[in-house]
Amino acid sequence: MAGFFTPEQIEILSASTVRVATLAELAFASGTMRLFAGAGVRDFGGQEWRGLGGLISIDGLGDMRTTQANTVSITLSGVDEATLPKAIGEPEEVVDRLIVIYWQFLDSGMQPVGSLVPIYFGLMQSPSIDRSEASDDEGAVCTISLPCEGLFVGRSKPPRGRYTDRDQQARHPGDRIFDRMSENRGKVVLWPDFD
Known part of the structure; x- marks a missing residue:
């Protein structure tokens, strides 16, 4: 206080x-x-x-x-x-x-x-x-x-969309932030990689 x-x-x-x-x-x-x-x-x-x-x-x-x-x-x-x-x-x-x-x-x-x-x-x-x-x-x-x-x-309302390229294109055509999202499903990223 x-x-x-x-x-x-x-x-x-x-x-x-x-x-x-x-x-x-x-x-x-x-x-x-x-x-x-x-x-x-x-x-x-x-x-x-x-x-x-x-x-x-x-x-x-x-x-x-x-x-x-x-x-x-x-x-x-x-x-x-x-x-x-x-x-x-x-x-x-x-x-x-x-x-x-x-x-x-x-x-x-x-x-x-x-x-x-x-x-x-x-x-x-x-x-x-x-x-x-x-x-x-x-x-x-x-x-x-x-x-x-x-x-x-x-707080309890559903989200207005999903984090997918299709939903993002419907909201903001031409925005490419989620266009590789499907490739990252199940992908393991090692970070930090000191090799």
Whole structure:
């Protein structure tokens, strides 16, 4: 652990109260959006992050030391109507795009200490939208939920092809990397050969 965290971060982690900001970097097709669960606009790791206060929640961040495809869900509450058409009508903007969730340790003055610590890598999926009914004293509230699948989600899928010349020619005509593959079946190669 001493090689991963800086001495300042280790000091913060060993204190009785640990202050941390949770950051989400969403790589949409049109550009990257950086959000955090706080207020205002802050500089973390040399980048500008926009705070959403209590409007954002991240569920499913647990023990990430396994090789399972953990699913994380990001929920934005109180979203304005202008955001909805973009979330509904353009799936290529979101689906299978990278999301990285970080921790940024903070000192007692709420200033960043050390570099960002990535805690989750995943791929965004199609968002779902929930609209509550308007009441007499409040308007309708829109909530967007963005499910994200871990990078191991495709681990059990079959490969897209075989390591044969025929498959390689179908994908990349003229590429000759596998044209002698059949000759090497059962071949014994002595290496290193010092004779």
